Amino acid sequence: MSTHAAALVVIGGGQAGLATAHVARTLGLDPLILEASRSPAGSWPHYYDSLTLFSPARRSALPGAPFPGDPDGYPTRDEVIAYLAGYAERLDADLRTGHRVVQVAAESGEEPGGLFEVVVESGESFTAPMVIAATGAFSRPHRPDLPGLDTFTGAVLHSSQYRRPEEFAGRRVVIVGGGNSAVQIAIELAEHTRVTLATRHPLRFMPQRVLGIDMHLWLQRTGLDSTGWARPLLTGGKGTPVFDTGTYRAQIATGNPDHRPMFSSLDGDHVVWRDGKRERVDVVLLATGYRPGVGYLDELGALDGDGHPLHRGGISTTHQGLGYVGLEWQRSFASATLRGVGADARHVLARLVKLTHSPGRTPVQPRAGAR
DSSP: OOOOSEEEEOOOOOOHHHHHHHHHTTOOOOOEEEOSSSSSSSTTSSSSSOOOOOOOOOGGGGGTOOOSSSSSSSBBBHHHHHHHHHHHHOSSSEEEESOEEEEEEEEESSSTOOOOOEETTTSOEEEEEEEEEOOTTTTBBOOOOTGGGGGSSEEEEEGGGGSSGGGGGTEEEEEEEOHHHHHHHHHHHHTTTTEEESSSSSEEESEEEEEEEEHHHHHHHHTTTGOOHHHHHHHTTTTOOEEEHHHHHHHHHHSSSEEOOOOOETTTTTEEEESSEEESEEEEOOOBBBBBGGGGGGGGGGGGGSSSBOOTTTESSSSTEEESSTTTSSTTTTTTTTTTTHHHHHHHHHHHHHHHTTTTTTOOEEEEEEO
16 A cells, blocks of 8 residues: 655644644645545534534634534524534645544654654554544543443433434333533433433532623633643542533432432442332433543554653644644533534644654654745
8 A cells, every 4th residue: 555745744634634734724734634524524423413512613623614604693503513614624734534544653663853643544554753643532432341231221422422312202211421421411312201310429510601692701700721730620639610591400400310429339230229119110211421432542652651742732742743623622621522623733733734844853854935
Protein backbone atom coordinates (compact mmCIF):
# COMPACT_ATOMS: atom_id res chain seq x y z
CA MET A 1 0.00 0.00 0.00
CA SER A 2 1.08 3.59 -0.63
CA THR A 3 2.37 6.06 1.95
CA HIS A 4 1.61 9.77 1.80
CA ALA A 5 3.21 12.71 3.60
CA ALA A 6 1.29 15.45 5.40
CA ALA A 7 2.11 18.39 7.66
CA LEU A 8 -0.62 17.46 10.14
CA VAL A 9 -2.87 14.42 10.46
CA VAL A 10 -6.11 14.89 12.38
CA ILE A 11 -7.70 11.59 13.40
CA GLY A 12 -11.47 11.99 13.51
CA GLY A 13 -13.81 14.14 11.45
CA GLY A 14 -16.44 14.96 14.09
CA GLN A 15 -16.76 18.22 15.99
CA ALA A 16 -13.26 18.05 17.52
CA GLY A 17 -11.54 17.12 14.27
CA LEU A 18 -13.38 19.72 12.20
CA ALA A 19 -12.62 22.48 14.71
CA THR A 20 -8.97 21.42 14.77
CA ALA A 21 -8.75 21.51 10.98
CA HIS A 22 -10.29 24.99 10.88
CA VAL A 23 -7.79 26.30 13.42
CA ALA A 24 -4.94 24.61 11.54
CA ARG A 25 -5.93 26.45 8.36
CA THR A 26 -5.83 29.80 10.17
CA LEU A 27 -2.27 28.93 11.23
CA GLY A 28 -1.26 28.24 7.66
CA LEU A 29 -1.26 24.45 7.83
CA ASP A 30 -2.78 21.95 5.42
CA PRO A 31 -4.44 19.37 7.68
CA LEU A 32 -5.34 15.89 6.52
CA ILE A 33 -8.47 14.61 8.32
CA LEU A 34 -9.04 10.86 8.54
CA GLU A 35 -12.64 9.94 9.47
CA ALA A 36 -13.74 6.35 9.99
CA SER A 37 -17.38 6.79 8.98
CA ARG A 38 -18.84 7.83 5.65
CA SER A 39 -19.92 11.26 6.86
CA PRO A 40 -18.21 14.02 8.85
CA ALA A 41 -20.60 14.12 11.79
CA GLY A 42 -18.71 12.09 14.36
CA SER A 43 -20.90 10.23 16.84
CA TRP A 44 -23.96 12.46 16.45
CA PRO A 45 -25.88 10.22 13.99
CA HIS A 46 -25.66 7.40 16.55
CA TYR A 47 -27.21 9.26 19.49
CA TYR A 48 -30.83 8.74 20.51
CA ASP A 49 -33.46 10.39 18.34
CA SER A 50 -34.75 12.97 20.83
CA LEU A 51 -31.40 14.22 22.11
CA THR A 52 -31.17 17.98 22.52
CA LEU A 53 -28.17 20.04 23.56
CA PHE A 54 -28.13 21.45 27.06
CA SER A 55 -26.42 24.61 25.80
CA PRO A 56 -28.18 27.15 23.53
CA ALA A 57 -27.26 27.57 19.87
CA ARG A 58 -25.31 30.77 20.54
CA ARG A 59 -23.03 28.73 22.85
CA SER A 60 -22.84 25.63 20.63
CA ALA A 61 -20.84 26.75 17.61
CA LEU A 62 -17.51 25.64 16.19
CA PRO A 63 -14.95 28.36 15.36
CA GLY A 64 -15.83 30.49 12.37
CA ALA A 65 -19.47 29.41 11.92
CA PRO A 66 -22.38 30.48 14.15
CA PHE A 67 -25.02 27.84 14.77
CA PRO A 68 -28.08 28.70 12.64
CA GLY A 69 -31.58 29.26 13.95
CA ASP A 70 -32.80 30.74 17.22
CA PRO A 71 -29.65 31.69 19.16
CA ASP A 72 -31.43 31.01 22.44
CA GLY A 73 -32.93 27.71 21.30
CA TYR A 74 -31.50 24.29 22.14
CA PRO A 75 -30.47 22.41 18.99
CA THR A 76 -31.63 18.86 18.37
CA ARG A 77 -29.46 15.94 17.33
CA ASP A 78 -30.48 16.25 13.67
CA GLU A 79 -29.78 19.99 13.67
CA VAL A 80 -26.27 19.31 14.97
CA ILE A 81 -25.71 16.69 12.25
CA ALA A 82 -26.79 19.17 9.57
CA TYR A 83 -24.59 21.88 11.09
CA LEU A 84 -21.51 19.63 11.08
CA ALA A 85 -22.17 18.50 7.51
CA GLY A 86 -22.35 22.12 6.36
CA TYR A 87 -19.25 23.04 8.34
CA ALA A 88 -17.29 20.21 6.72
CA GLU A 89 -18.49 21.19 3.26
CA ARG A 90 -17.21 24.74 3.71
CA LEU A 91 -13.96 23.65 5.33
CA ASP A 92 -11.01 24.05 2.98
CA ALA A 93 -9.20 20.90 4.05
CA ASP A 94 -8.42 17.39 2.84
CA LEU A 95 -11.15 15.34 4.56
CA ARG A 96 -11.13 11.60 3.81
CA THR A 97 -14.11 9.62 5.05
CA GLY A 98 -14.09 5.84 5.26
CA HIS A 99 -10.52 5.97 6.60
CA ARG A 100 -10.50 4.19 9.96
CA VAL A 101 -7.16 4.59 11.71
CA VAL A 102 -5.92 1.35 13.26
CA GLN A 103 -2.42 2.27 14.36
CA VAL A 104 -0.09 5.19 14.95
CA ALA A 105 3.64 4.48 15.17
CA ALA A 106 6.70 6.63 15.76
CA GLU A 107 8.40 6.08 12.41
CA SER A 108 11.81 7.31 13.52
CA GLY A 109 11.53 6.68 17.23
CA GLU A 110 10.76 9.36 19.77
CA GLU A 111 13.74 11.62 19.18
CA PRO A 112 13.20 15.18 17.88
CA GLY A 113 12.91 15.21 14.12
CA GLY A 114 10.98 11.96 13.93
CA LEU A 115 7.71 11.40 12.10
CA PHE A 116 4.55 9.56 12.97
CA GLU A 117 3.14 6.89 10.69
CA VAL A 118 -0.66 6.71 10.70
CA VAL A 119 -2.06 3.48 9.27
CA VAL A 120 -5.69 3.06 8.20
CA GLU A 121 -7.76 -0.12 7.93
CA SER A 122 -7.08 -0.54 4.21
CA GLY A 123 -3.33 -0.64 4.85
CA GLU A 124 -2.71 2.81 3.42
CA SER A 125 -0.45 4.97 5.60
CA PHE A 126 0.35 8.63 6.13
CA THR A 127 3.40 10.26 7.71
CA ALA A 128 3.45 13.59 9.53
CA PRO A 129 5.45 15.42 12.20
CA MET A 130 2.20 16.28 14.01
CA VAL A 131 -0.78 14.11 14.83
CA ILE A 132 -3.89 15.14 16.74
CA ALA A 133 -6.22 12.47 18.07
CA ALA A 134 -9.74 13.91 17.89
CA THR A 135 -11.87 10.77 17.91
CA GLY A 136 -13.82 11.45 21.09
CA ALA A 137 -15.15 8.57 23.17
CA PHE A 138 -18.39 7.25 21.63
CA SER A 139 -16.64 4.15 20.28
CA ARG A 140 -15.69 3.12 23.81
CA PRO A 141 -18.79 3.07 26.07
CA HIS A 142 -18.00 2.50 29.73
CA ARG A 143 -19.51 -0.59 31.33
CA PRO A 144 -18.98 -0.45 35.11
CA ASP A 145 -18.22 -3.53 37.18
CA LEU A 146 -21.56 -3.94 38.95
CA PRO A 147 -22.26 -7.03 41.11
CA GLY A 148 -24.24 -9.55 39.05
CA LEU A 149 -24.23 -7.51 35.85
CA ASP A 150 -22.47 -10.18 33.80
CA THR A 151 -25.00 -12.85 34.80
CA PHE A 152 -28.14 -10.69 34.65
CA THR A 153 -30.69 -12.57 32.54
CA GLY A 154 -32.57 -9.48 31.37
CA ALA A 155 -31.35 -7.05 28.71
CA VAL A 156 -28.26 -4.93 29.40
CA LEU A 157 -27.81 -1.92 27.14
CA HIS A 158 -25.55 1.10 27.14
CA SER A 159 -27.12 4.48 26.44
CA SER A 160 -25.13 4.51 23.19
CA GLN A 161 -27.49 1.74 22.00
CA TYR A 162 -30.68 3.59 22.94
CA ARG A 163 -32.63 5.19 20.10
CA ARG A 164 -36.31 5.70 20.97
CA PRO A 165 -38.69 4.84 23.85
CA GLU A 166 -41.42 2.87 22.08
CA GLU A 167 -39.43 -0.37 22.02
CA PHE A 168 -39.34 -0.36 25.83
CA ALA A 169 -43.10 0.02 26.33
CA GLY A 170 -44.32 -2.10 29.23
CA ARG A 171 -40.83 -3.25 30.26
CA ARG A 172 -39.45 -2.48 33.72
CA VAL A 173 -36.31 -0.38 33.24
CA VAL A 174 -33.54 0.63 35.62
CA ILE A 175 -31.14 3.29 34.38
CA VAL A 176 -27.70 3.41 35.97
CA GLY A 177 -26.35 6.95 35.96
CA GLY A 178 -27.45 10.47 36.84
CA GLY A 179 -26.05 12.78 34.17
CA ASN A 180 -27.90 14.79 31.52
CA SER A 181 -28.39 11.86 29.14
CA ALA A 182 -29.55 9.53 31.91
CA VAL A 183 -32.20 11.99 33.05
CA GLN A 184 -33.32 12.88 29.52
CA ILE A 185 -33.76 9.21 28.62
CA ALA A 186 -35.53 8.44 31.90
CA ILE A 187 -38.05 11.25 31.42
CA GLU A 188 -38.75 10.12 27.86
CA LEU A 189 -39.11 6.43 28.81
CA ALA A 190 -41.46 7.27 31.69
CA GLU A 191 -44.17 8.12 29.17
CA HIS A 192 -44.15 4.47 28.07
CA THR A 193 -43.10 2.38 31.06
CA ARG A 194 -41.91 2.24 34.68
CA VAL A 195 -38.40 3.68 35.14
CA THR A 196 -35.93 4.09 38.00
CA LEU A 197 -32.71 6.10 38.04
CA ALA A 198 -30.10 4.35 40.20
CA THR A 199 -27.09 6.44 41.23
CA ARG A 200 -24.25 6.37 43.74
CA HIS A 201 -24.75 10.04 44.54
CA PRO A 202 -27.70 12.43 44.73
CA LEU A 203 -28.90 13.96 41.47
CA ARG A 204 -27.29 17.37 41.10
CA PHE A 205 -29.66 19.75 39.31
CA MET A 206 -28.29 23.04 38.03
CA PRO A 207 -30.69 25.72 36.80
CA GLN A 208 -30.72 26.00 33.02
CA ARG A 209 -31.37 29.72 33.23
CA VAL A 210 -30.64 32.29 35.96
CA LEU A 211 -32.30 35.71 35.74
CA GLY A 212 -33.41 34.77 32.23
CA ILE A 213 -29.87 34.05 31.04
CA ASP A 214 -28.65 30.56 30.18
CA MET A 215 -26.26 29.09 32.75
CA HIS A 216 -23.62 28.51 30.06
CA LEU A 217 -23.31 32.25 29.58
CA TRP A 218 -22.82 32.69 33.33
CA LEU A 219 -20.16 29.97 33.30
CA GLN A 220 -18.42 31.74 30.45
CA ARG A 221 -18.58 35.18 32.07
CA THR A 222 -17.25 33.90 35.40
CA GLY A 223 -14.48 31.93 33.75
CA LEU A 224 -15.70 28.62 35.20
CA ASP A 225 -16.43 27.36 31.69
CA SER A 226 -12.82 27.53 30.55
CA THR A 227 -10.72 26.63 33.59
CA GLY A 228 -9.64 23.27 34.87
CA TRP A 229 -9.57 24.33 38.53
CA ALA A 230 -13.38 24.63 38.50
CA ARG A 231 -13.84 20.87 38.15
CA PRO A 232 -14.32 20.17 41.88
CA LEU A 233 -16.77 23.07 42.11
CA LEU A 234 -18.87 21.91 39.15
CA THR A 235 -18.80 18.20 39.90
CA GLY A 236 -18.22 18.21 43.63
CA GLY A 237 -16.67 14.80 43.04
CA LYS A 238 -20.21 13.49 43.27
CA GLY A 239 -21.72 13.24 39.85
CA THR A 240 -22.37 15.37 36.80
CA PRO A 241 -24.54 18.50 36.99
CA VAL A 242 -27.90 18.10 35.22
CA PHE A 243 -29.09 21.30 33.56
CA ASP A 244 -32.80 21.68 34.25
CA THR A 245 -35.49 24.28 33.67
CA GLY A 246 -37.43 22.69 36.52
CA THR A 247 -39.31 20.14 34.43
CA TYR A 248 -36.92 17.26 35.13
CA ARG A 249 -37.04 17.73 38.88
CA ALA A 250 -40.84 18.05 38.79
CA GLN A 251 -41.23 14.88 36.72
CA ILE A 252 -39.03 12.86 39.05
CA ALA A 253 -41.05 14.16 42.00
CA THR A 254 -44.11 12.38 40.54
CA GLY A 255 -42.42 9.02 41.11
CA ASN A 256 -41.97 7.99 37.49
CA PRO A 257 -39.14 8.05 36.86
CA ASP A 258 -38.12 7.66 40.47
CA HIS A 259 -34.63 8.00 41.89
CA ARG A 260 -33.01 5.50 44.24
CA PRO A 261 -29.53 4.79 45.61
CA MET A 262 -27.51 2.33 43.56
CA PHE A 263 -28.75 -1.24 43.98
CA SER A 264 -26.66 -3.78 45.89
CA SER A 265 -26.59 -6.36 43.12
CA LEU A 266 -28.34 -8.03 40.22
CA ASP A 267 -29.49 -11.62 40.66
CA GLY A 268 -30.94 -13.52 37.72
CA ASP A 269 -33.63 -11.21 36.39
CA HIS A 270 -33.99 -9.34 39.68
CA VAL A 271 -32.43 -6.21 41.14
CA VAL A 272 -31.62 -6.28 44.85
CA TRP A 273 -32.07 -2.82 46.36
CA ARG A 274 -30.12 -1.47 49.30
CA ASP A 275 -32.97 -2.22 51.71
CA GLY A 276 -32.88 -5.89 50.69
CA LYS A 277 -36.04 -5.79 48.58
CA ARG A 278 -35.94 -7.70 45.30
CA GLU A 279 -37.67 -6.58 42.13
CA ARG A 280 -37.93 -8.16 38.71
CA VAL A 281 -36.40 -5.97 36.01
CA ASP A 282 -36.49 -6.36 32.23
CA VAL A 283 -33.81 -3.89 31.20
CA VAL A 284 -30.72 -2.36 32.81
CA LEU A 285 -29.64 0.66 30.78
CA LEU A 286 -26.13 1.94 31.52
CA ALA A 287 -25.91 5.72 31.12
CA THR A 288 -22.39 5.54 32.49
CA GLY A 289 -20.46 7.57 29.98
CA TYR A 290 -17.51 6.76 27.79
CA ARG A 291 -13.75 6.44 27.81
CA PRO A 292 -11.38 7.94 25.20
CA GLY A 293 -11.55 5.93 21.97
CA VAL A 294 -7.86 6.06 21.11
CA GLY A 295 -6.96 2.38 20.92
CA TYR A 296 -4.92 3.06 17.78
CA LEU A 297 -2.30 4.59 20.11
CA ASP A 298 -1.85 1.41 22.16
CA GLU A 299 1.40 0.28 20.55
CA LEU A 300 2.80 3.81 20.49
CA GLY A 301 3.07 3.85 24.29
CA ALA A 302 1.09 7.07 24.63
CA LEU A 303 -1.61 5.66 26.97
CA ASP A 304 -1.76 4.59 30.58
CA GLY A 305 -2.80 1.14 31.77
CA ASP A 306 -6.49 2.01 31.48
CA GLY A 307 -6.21 3.30 27.93
CA HIS A 308 -6.30 6.99 28.87
CA PRO A 309 -4.00 9.42 27.04
CA LEU A 310 -0.97 10.61 28.95
CA HIS A 311 -1.18 14.34 28.38
CA ARG A 312 -1.19 17.77 29.95
CA GLY A 313 -3.84 20.08 28.56
CA GLY A 314 -4.02 18.04 25.36
CA ILE A 315 -0.25 17.93 24.79
CA SER A 316 1.16 14.41 24.93
CA THR A 317 3.68 13.89 27.73
CA THR A 318 5.15 10.88 25.94
CA HIS A 319 5.63 11.96 22.30
CA GLN A 320 6.63 15.31 20.89
CA GLY A 321 4.24 16.32 18.10
CA LEU A 322 1.26 14.34 19.44
CA GLY A 323 -1.82 16.12 20.75
CA TYR A 324 -5.47 15.60 21.66
CA VAL A 325 -8.69 17.57 21.17
CA GLY A 326 -12.14 16.60 22.44
CA LEU A 327 -11.23 14.78 25.67
CA GLU A 328 -13.59 15.27 28.60
CA TRP A 329 -12.15 17.86 31.00
CA GLN A 330 -9.07 18.14 28.77
CA ARG A 331 -8.62 21.72 29.93
CA SER A 332 -12.04 22.79 31.14
CA PHE A 333 -15.72 21.97 31.67
CA ALA A 334 -16.40 22.81 28.01
CA SER A 335 -13.56 20.73 26.51
CA ALA A 336 -15.62 17.90 24.99
CA THR A 337 -18.44 20.16 23.77
CA LEU A 338 -19.15 21.95 20.51
CA ARG A 339 -18.34 25.29 22.10
CA GLY A 340 -15.15 24.09 23.77
CA VAL A 341 -13.21 22.17 21.12
CA GLY A 342 -12.15 25.28 19.21
CA ALA A 343 -10.37 26.83 22.19
CA ASP A 344 -8.62 23.56 22.98
CA ALA A 345 -7.59 23.15 19.33
CA ARG A 346 -5.99 26.61 19.35
CA HIS A 347 -4.13 25.80 22.57
CA VAL A 348 -2.84 22.44 21.35
CA LEU A 349 -1.88 23.51 17.83
CA ALA A 350 -0.02 26.61 19.01
CA ARG A 351 2.16 24.43 21.20
CA LEU A 352 2.66 21.65 18.69
CA VAL A 353 3.71 24.10 15.98
CA LYS A 354 6.19 25.64 18.41
CA LEU A 355 7.57 22.18 19.22
CA THR A 356 7.98 21.25 15.56
CA HIS A 357 10.06 24.41 15.08
CA SER A 358 12.31 23.55 18.00
CA PRO A 359 16.00 22.71 17.38
CA GLY A 360 16.45 19.25 15.91
CA ARG A 361 13.09 19.12 14.19
CA THR A 362 12.31 19.81 10.59
CA PRO A 363 10.14 22.96 10.55
CA VAL A 364 6.55 22.61 9.41
CA GLN A 365 6.15 24.84 6.40
CA PRO A 366 2.96 26.92 6.25
CA ARG A 367 0.98 26.78 3.07
CA ALA A 368 0.96 29.71 0.68
CA GLY A 369 -1.48 32.49 1.51
CA ALA A 370 -1.87 31.57 5.16
CA ARG A 371 -4.79 33.23 6.85
